[in-house]
Amino acid sequence: MKLNIAVLPGDGIGPEIMQQSVKVLEAVAERFQHEFRFESSPVGAAGIEETGDPLPEATLELCKKSDAVLFGAIGDPKYDNHPEAKIRPEQGLLRLRKELGLFANIRPIKAYKSLLEHSPLRPERIEAADMVIYRELTSGIYYGERSLSEDEKSATDTCTYTVEEIERIAHLAFKSAQKRRKKVTLVDKANVLETSRLWRKTVTRLAKDYPDVDLDFLFVDNAAMQLILNPRQFDLILTENMFGDILSDEASIIGGSIGLLASASVGTTYSLFEPIHGSYPQAAGKGIANPVASILSAAMLLEHFNLTKEAQAVIDAVELSIKLQISTSDIGGGHTTKSVGDFLESLVLEPG
Amino acid sequence: MKLNIAVLPGDGIGPEIMQQSVKVLEAVAERFQHEFRFESSPVGAAGIEETGDPLPEATLELCKKSDAVLFGAIGDPKYDNHPEAKIRPEQGLLRLRKELGLFANIRPIKAYKSLLEHSPLRPERIEAADMVIYRELTSGIYYGERSLSEDEKSATDTCTYTVEEIERIAHLAFKSAQKRRKKVTLVDKANVLETSRLWRKTVTRLAKDYPDVDLDFLFVDNAAMQLILNPRQFDLILTENMFGDILSDEASIIGGSIGLLASASVGTTYSLFEPIHGSYPQAAGKGIANPVASILSAAMLLEHFNLTKEAQAVIDAVELSIKLQISTSDIGGGHTTKSVGDFLESLVLEPG
Ligand SMILES: [Mg+2]
Ligand SMILES: [Mg+2]
Structure with missing residues (x-):
């Protein structure tokens, strides 16, 4: 397969972890005889520095003509002390999501056996937990109309959803569940909210098109409990934007390391893959950043193009590296960013 | 002190746990020489059975002429199979909250040392966790306007808050923090939402009236993580209705037993105290229901009327009973509802 991949390293540890992901994808291309072409462009603070814009025109163009976007991380402390600043690195990603129509955010959550000790939850509760959260990303209360009354005595936010917005992500979720354990849990607050x-x-109507998938329902307050009480009960969680924001951040603690968590944001035409961790500026350039979340995001890219065994080769390599503690210090290893990347590259090229 | 207390046992295990709470309050009255008068009235399914109304007129009148309401639990499986039923037990509590203007829901969360093993979290994470959540209860998106478009293709919910609604609960929260560790964490999503x-x-403006209290802020998605990662960092969490619904249910798992969690709902004139567990109909009449949550709710009632040492006497008794495993089976003991109540009564009358 030929794939043109836009590489947006961004800020902080973004560039150094991205190097490892590209290296691993190149190894995949070599072993499985694909042709992956990479082109880089700045975004975030790096974009502001080069062009004054957190999403430079050339970067957006590159993304639009590519098959997929591999995204690092953005954010620079230089801008954090000016929350009122008109131009902020984070706008680069928000605008990119909107421009590319990325309406579904996908976050796998997995408890790796050899990392159980790093979780704040008891091992016996989380062992073998393996779920994915499908969060609607471009509608709901975060994108609704809002207003402050003229006397500033009252404020309003609005949450609106259309059937079409719900259908497009629900179809993705059901299709994904068919390749997993065939269970979709819709999280909502249907006892109160019209949306x-x-x-x-x-979602109930759509479920009829997927008779092999079980659909159940959970109120969001109960879901926030159940995620901790018994995370193993979940296969695929489907939910609206704000509930997904809260629950996916809550669920991110299950595995014990945010340095492992990948995500995909997909739309009808475009797709973007990024680690969920931030730009972690304190660690930039020190060679201590964990490249695994970014590399697992690259595996999600492969999966997205149905390169299933290629994705599995990357995942297998990651799992072995964690088991062997060929890992960075955040998950108990003593290796550098680059040496973890080198190890994964070599495993992909020549699996044990 | 003279107190007229309305007792609303409700459904399921409500009546049997309520008996224990009344018994313990009677012991408090005897030891500390107060005059507590109790009057009972039906609510929920019990209200429907007697009068056709989950909040009978006489019950509401009783609450309005009392100093405080002690509430058991409501809900009966008989109504659960008819979600479309016009009359449901739960309406009794919702209407009562509204009629009594109970705008602040208060939920203490505590990790008891002798119960650490029951929590899904690792003991070292939660040991000594001790927080209280102040949740706004009568406004926000749960009470906002909502609509479904005529073609049923689009739905909307509205979240509105006024300065007055925020001020009245914020004052309560700051005052409570002054008696605690003097830290208020406001949970919101101020990077996105106007409300x-x-x-x-x-809240920032009000904080100036409480210079001895520290105020900090947390976005709701981060708060959902931090509650599990490091619950000890919190003293008092103040938040709006829906965020409070989600976070207080999430936080309820910290201590390891929902059978211990008490709550208060207070307004300008009235106040109501209830365990957070439900009516647990499967356990009704078996003598296995844990009365502690209800008894700790009674302690909150005492606290509310500034009967601090009286409240402490009840809390001390509960803590000792847990330590000695004079408790019901849900927290590892082998005692009945009544024998736990008897033990607490005797401890309050004659503390070790
Ligand atoms: Mg978030
Ligand atoms: Mg709730």
Whole structure:
């Protein structure tokens, strides 16, 4: 397969972890005889520095003509002390998501056996937990109309969902569940919210097209409990934007390291893959950043193009590296960013 | 002190746990020479059975002429199979909260040392965790306007807050923090929502009246993580209705037993105290229900009327009973509902 991949390293540890991901993808191309072409462009603070824009025109163009976007991380402390600043690195990603129509955010959560001790949860609760969260990303209350009354005595936010917005992500979720353990849990607050009732009605109707998938429902407050009490019960969680924001961050602690968590944001035409950790500026340039989340994001890219055995080769390599503690210090290893990347590259080229 | 207390046992295990709470309060009255008068009235399914109304007129009148309401639990499986039923037990509590103007829901969360093993979290993470959540209870998106478009293709919910609604609960929260570790964490999503910005602005302004209290801020998605990663960092969490619903249910798992969690709902004139567990109909009449959550709710009632040493006597008794495993099976003991109540009664009358 030929793939043109836009590489947006961004800020902080972004560039150094991205190097490892590209290296691993190149190893995949070599072993499985694909042709991956990489082109880089700045975004975030790096974009502001070069062009004054956190999403430079050339970067957006590159993304639009590529098959997929591999994204590092953005954010620079230089801008954090000026929350009122008009231009901020984070705008680069928000605008990119919007421009590319990335309506579904996908976050796998997995408890790796050899990392159980790093989780704040008891090992016996999380062992073998393996779920994925499908969060609607471009609608709901985060994108609704909002207003402050003229006397500043009252404020309003609005949450709106259309059937179409619900259907497009629900189809993705059901299709993904078919390749997993065939269970979708819709999280909502249908006992109170009208939008939740529309979600429930729409998803229930769609479920008939996927008779091999079980659909169940959970209220968001209960879901926040169940994620901790018994994370193993979940296969695929489907939910709206704000509930997904809260629950996916909550779920991110299950595995014990945010340095392992990958994500994909997909739309009808475009797709973007990024680690969920931030730019971690304190660690930049020190060679201590964990490249695994970015490399697992690259595996999600492969999966997205149905390169299943290629994705599995990367995942297998990562799992072995964790088991052998060929890892960075955040998960108990003593290796550098580059040496973890080198090890994964060699495993992909010549699996044990 | 003379107190008229309305007792609303409700459904399921409500009546049997309520008996224990009344018994313990009677012991408090005897030891500390107060005059507590109790009057009972049905609510929930019990209300429907007697009068056709989950909140009978006589019950509401009783609450309005009492100093405080002690509430058991409501809900009956008989109604759960008819989600479309016009009359449901739960309406009794919702209407009562509204009629009594109970705008602040208060939930203490504590990790008891002798119960650490029951928590899904690692003991070292939660040991000595001790926080209280102040949740706004009568506004926000749960009470906002909602609509479904005529073609049923789009639904909307609205979240509105006024400065006054924020101020009245924020004052309660700051006052409570002054008696605790003097730290208020406002949880919001002020980077996105207009209502959250109004919360932040209003609470920041009010904080000047409480110079001895530290105020900090946390976005709700991060708060959902931090509650599990490091619950000890929190003293008092203040938040709006829906965020409070999600976070207080999430936090309820910290201590390891929902059978211990008490709550208060207070307004300007009235106050209501209830365990957070439900009516648990499967356990009704078996003598296995844990009365502690209800008894700790009674302690919150005492606290509410500034009967601090009386409240402490009840809390001390509960802590000793847990330590000695004079408890029900849900937290590892082998005692009945009544024998736990008897033990607490005797401890309050004659503390070791
Ligand atoms: Mg988030
Ligand atoms: Mg709730």
